[in-house]
Amino acid sequence: MLRKERYDFILNHFRSALPNVTTELQFGSAFQLLVATLLSAQCTDKRINMVTPVLFARYPDAQHMAQASEEDIYELISSVSYPNAKAKHLAEMSRQLVEMFGGEVPEAADDLEKLAGVGRKTANVIRAVWFGHATMAVDTHVYRVSHRMGLVPKTADTPRKVEDYLNAILTEDSGKEEPLVSRQEEQMRDSIEKKRKQQEEAVFNAVLKEIFP
Secondary structure, eight states, X not given: OOHXXXXXXXXXXXHHHOTTOOOOOOOSSHHHXXXXXXXXXXXXXXXXXXXXXXXXXXXXXXXHHTTSOHHHHHHHHTTSSSHHHHHHHHHHHHHHHHHHHTTOOXXXXXXXXXXXXXXXXXXXXXXXXXXXXXXXXXXXXXXXXXXXXXXXOTTOOSXXXXXXXXXXXXXXHHTTOTHHHHHHHXXXXXXXXXHHXXXXXXXXXXXXXXXXX
8 A cells, every 4th residue: 555545544534533533631721731731741641630620720820830839839740750840840831931921822833842841742732732733743652653554754763754744744635624633643642542551442453454454
């Protein structure tokens, strides 16, 4: 099967099987999405959703969290992975938002990546989920599955190269259907997680069987 045919098959599969996928993180603003996304690194969305209601009740926006100490934040997120580092990042990131952007979450990727703890993947999640940009957040799962399914060449040997390759193909395919690319990333990630955790709910089984009979 040619690479273009694989893209067509997979895109059609997801359009039919998972037309309305979004993030499982719970949030009420761009700031809260940014905080939840930072906390979710190496941690499950379920765990983050158990922590953030109390965190957001005390610190609903950047202005409030900017006044908190790392210790204050740590007390509320101690059950997540790497709580010390994340508390430090959240405190610093909130102060940066207030000082540099008037407390608002910026839309540009370059601006987002200036914030403490925010890398390209996190920036792309914010741009896709909150701002509606057709962008691809490539994590370990997307990187691995993209290569396994032959969606990218072997020369795409870094997450950024995979991101650029997938964005070029999927954006061209989606045309003006802006949410498609961000939806695809969520579907890929959600599907591979379900395959790993619950074999009976593995959406990718049908796709892989068709491509690799």
